[in-house]
Amino acid sequence: MSSNELAxxxxxxxxxxxxxxxxxAKRGYRSIxxxxxxxxxxEIYPINPKESEICGxxxxxxxxxxxGPVDLALxxxxxxxxxxxxxxxxxxxxxxxxxxxGGFGEAGDSGKRLQDEVxxxxxxxxxxxxxxxxxxxxxxxxxxxxxxxxxxRKGNIGLLSQxxxxxxxxxxxxxxxxxxxxSTYVGIGNEADIRFDEYLDYFAADPNTNVVIAYVExxxxxxxxxxxLRRISREKPVVIYKSGRTSAGRISAKSHTGALxxxxxxxxxxxxxxxxxxxxxxxxxxxxxxxxxLLPPLRSxxxxxxxxxxxxxxxxxxxxxxxxxxxxxxxxxxRRRLAAELPQAASVINPVDVAGGTDSDPSVFAACAEILLQxxxxxxxxxxxxxxxxxxxxxxxxxxAEIDATNLIGAMPxxxxxxxxxxSLYCALQADQRPLPLLEMRGAGIPVHSSLETAVRCxxxxxxxxxxxxxFAAPPPKQAQHGKIxxxxxxxxxxEGRRVVLEHEARASLRDFGLNLAPALLAVNAKEAEEAFLxxxxxxxxxxxxxxxxxxxxxxxxxxxxxxxxASVHRGFFEIVANAKAAVTNPNIAGVLVTPMAAxxxxxxxxxxxxxxxYGPVMMFGVGGVLVEVLRDVVFRALPISRNDAFTMLDxxxxxxxxxxxxxxxxxxxxxxxxxxxxxxxxxxxYPEIDExxxxxxxxxxxxxxxxxxxxxxxxxxxxxxxxxx
Numbered sequence: 001m002s003s004n005e006l007a008x009x010x011x012x013x014x015x016x017x018x019x020x021x022x023x024x025a026k027r028g029y030r031s032i033x034x035x036x037x038x039x040x041x042x043e044i045y046p047i048n049p050k051e052s053e054i055c056g057x058x059x060x061x062x063x064x065x066x067x068g069p070v071d072l073a074l075x076x077x078x079x080x081x082x083x084x085x086x087x088x089x090x091x092x093x094x095x096x097x098x099x100x101x102g103g104f105g106e107a108g109d110s111g112k113r114l115q116d117e118v119x120x121x122x123x124x125x126x127x128x129x130x131x132x133x134x135x136x137x138x139x140x141x142x143x144x145x146x147x148x149x150x151x152x153r154k155g156n157i158g159l160l161s162q163x164x165x166x167x168x169x170x171x172x173x174x175x176x177x178x179x180x181x182x183s184t185y186v187g188i189g190n191e192a193d194i195r196f197d198e199y200l201d202y203f204a205a206d207p208n209t210n211v212v213i214a215y216v217e218x219x220x221x222x223x224x225x226x227x228x229l230r231r232i233s234r235e236k237p238v239v240i241y242k243s244g245r246t247s248a249g250r251i252s253a254k255s256h257t258g259a260l261x262x263x264x265x266x267x268x269x270x271x272x273x274x275x276x277x278x279x280x281x282x283x284x285x286x287x288x289x290x291x292x293x294l295l296p297p298l299r300s301x302x303x304x305x306x307x308x309x310x311x312x313x314x315x316x317x318x319x320x321x322x323x324x325x326x327x328x329x330x331x332x333x334x335r336r337r338l339a340a341e342l343p344q345a346a347s348v349i350n351p352v353d354v355a356g357g358t359d360s361d362p363s364v365f366a367a368c369a370e371i372l373l374q375x376x377x378x379x380x381x382x383x384x385x386x387x388x389x390x391x392x393x394x395x396x397x398x399x400x401a402e403i404d405a406t407n408l409i410g411a412m413p414x415x416x417x418x419x420x421x422x423x424s425l426y427c428a429l430q431a432d433q434r435p436l437p438l439l440e441m442r443g444a445g446i447p448v449h450s451s452l453e454t455a456v457r458c459x460x461x462x463x464x465x466x467x468x469x470x471x472f473a474a475p476p477p478k479q480a481q482h483g484k485i486x487x488x489x490x491x492x493x494x495x496e497g498r499r500v501v502l503e504h505e506a507r508a509s510l511r512d513f514g515l516n517l518a519p520a521l522l523a524v525n526a527k528e529a530e531e532a533f534l535x536x537x538x539x540x541x542x543x544x545x546x547x548x549x550x551x552x553x554x555x556x557x558x559x560x561x562x563x564x565x566x567a568s569v570h571r572g573f574f575e576i577v578a579n580a581k582a583a584v585t586n587p588n589i590a591g592v593l594v595t596p597m598a599a600x601x602x603x604x605x606x607x608x609x610x611x612x613x614x615y616g617p618v619m620m621f622g623v624g625g626v627l628v629e630v631l632r633d634v635v636f637r638a639l640p641i642s643r644n645d646a647f648t649m650l651d652x653x654x655x656x657x658x659x660x661x662x663x664x665x666x667x668x669x670x671x672x673x674x675x676x677x678x679x680x681x682x683x684x685x686x687y688p689e690i691d692e693x694x695x696x697x698x699x700x701x702x703x704x705x706x707x708x709x710x711x712x713x714x715x716x717x718x719x720x721x722x723x724x725x726x
Contacts, residue, residue: 035143382420499713537596
């Protein structure tokens with residue numbers, strides 16, 4: 001369904017209430033009442049054979065009595081009746097139906113069968129389903145309220161949620177703010193028919209929506225969602241709160257929506273890659289969305305702080321640094337002009353502390369803000385302290401000057417194309433007690449927060465949104481031409497009915513694809529091992545067992561390192577094979593791999609790819625070696641990745657400073673790592689038969705890298721013709 005077709009459902013001109021009621025406690029009554037009280041201008045058709053009228057509107061006995069096609073039906077009847085109701089909807093050309101009832105896919109096998117019946121009826125009749133198990137929808141610009149929330153304010157923030165309570169929480173928070181409004185809300189429910197990605201496409205085209213909030217528990221089609229997210233985030237920011245960070249949360253999410261939540265670390269990586277602004281706390285969701293709806297994105301992460309006290313200046317500087325933002329270096333001209341406005345005790349080196357210079361004249365704040373925003377190195381301004389409360393703190397005589405300053409500051413984001421966010425300790429007062437300048441500031445379109453940390457998080461989100469736009473503006477990577485050796489090995493795996501691609505096959509395939517891996521020769525007997533040692537230059541080598549039955553070679557004594565002469569190679573071959581046979585019953589041994597030892601030094605990292613259940617193939621990068629599963633310092637991106645994605649992954653691991661060199665060590669070659677990761681992405685994209693690929697460890701050097709171990713596992717489907725899942 002196109003976004004325009006979905007608009008007919010989400011912005012309906014006619015609504016049928018199936019299961020309409022005169023009982024004020026029932027949704028079939030409350031929905032009609034809310035539509036009337038809100039001024040809905042479309043047609044309302046209550047459906048109930050036992051009533052003649054409800055809320056003064058003539059009641060129809062059944063759907064067959066409708067005078068013509070209807071844009072949307074609100075189904076208020078029990079789950080067991082829904083399939084037949086949807087069948088009736090199709091006969092009267094009802095475009096969409098909101099199914100409120102639970103007890104479907106989220107409720108086990110019987111519920112899943114019931115949901116399948118509803119979906120079959122909907123598809124047969126061309127009816128699109130919102131839900132089931134949904135709280136409903138509202139569209140404030142259409143005065144269409146099918147949720148029952150009160151005092152809805154029109155606005156430009158779209159809201160998608162898999163939790164009715166989370167939606168209510170956000171709407172209530174917006175009401176308390178007094179300025180924020182929502183354009184359209186949809187309770188996703190079980191996502192049985194209309195998917196998350198379709199709603200994103202609707203919001204991308206909706207002229208009343210500038211920002212989207214999505215509360216996500218699980219997804220039915222993660223790949224489609226990511227594609228839609230990439231499309232919309234180029235133009236409109238999307239703030240996502242992804243629940244299910246813990247195993248308990250994932251279990252709860254699945255029972256709630258019937259969808260897979262996925263590993264949170266994977267979700268975090270791929271959602272950010274697709275352009276999402278991720279909220280990690282529920283109380284920062286709305287402030288982030290508000291800032292993105294009001295302000296231009298940051299052009300860089302360089303900010304200025306303008307504070308009226310050393311304490312707030314210092315705390316603000318710490319908070320910026322912790323969020324990956326930077327204090328902009330101020331030009332000599334900027335510092336000179338600030339010094340002319342402020343007392344001698346003021347600090348004119350960012351962060352700027354006015355040191356009492358505004359206590360008797362708040363207009364100085366506006367003058368300093370303008371000076372800072374005129375500096376080309378400053379791309380945003382954070383004001384922190386007691387701004388807005390000078391008349392409260394010192395004298396009511398300052399109120400007019402502070403309001404004048406507020407009006408000047410309020411116009412600056414538009415004048416300079418740079419965002420301003422205000423932190424004021426007076427914002428902590430109840431809304432009806434807040435000083436007038438703060439109300440004027442928010443009315444001018446500048447967010448005001450009582451929490452300095454929240455204000456800084458908003459600035460970080462503005463930086464992230466700016467980076468999304470620049471990332472999508474980058475040209476796509478050029479695809480190189482590669483060989484086809486892997487296809488030969490695939491044919492061999494199919495013929496032998498094995499999912500394991502042996503290491504020598506995997507290494508040869510990657511070399512053929514253009515990656516620079518050291519030579520590795522397979523020896524099937526001791527004599528061939530000796531010959532391989534000589535062929536690789538008679539230098540110290542690593543020897544490893546090669547078997548479809550043994551993936552963890554070290555654990556079975558299947559690896560020998562620094563083997564330096566022919567006699568040791570000969571002896572090592574027999575020892576490795578003997579160890580393997582002792583550890584595994586009747587292992588299928590292809591031979592022993594002989595490869596040169598890697599140079600000493602380097603940083604151990606891991607690059608892996610797995611076909612994730614929700615998002616499809618994803619790449620992992622992180623700290624490698626034997627402790628990878630213990631440290632779990634890894635990040636993820638969906639394939640294909642760009643070079644920019646790869647560099648971002650390097651920057652995001654917790655131990656990324658190790659890549660820059662420790663104890664006098666040289667930094668690793670990040671460019672070589674990024675290029676390697678992109679090539680691995682291309683390789684897996686070229687061969688959908690690959691289920692898992694694991695390169696661990698990789699030694700990253702200052703002038704390249706060395707891959708020490710390669711594991712490739714094929715999908716079961718790619719070898720299932722032989723009826724063997726090896």
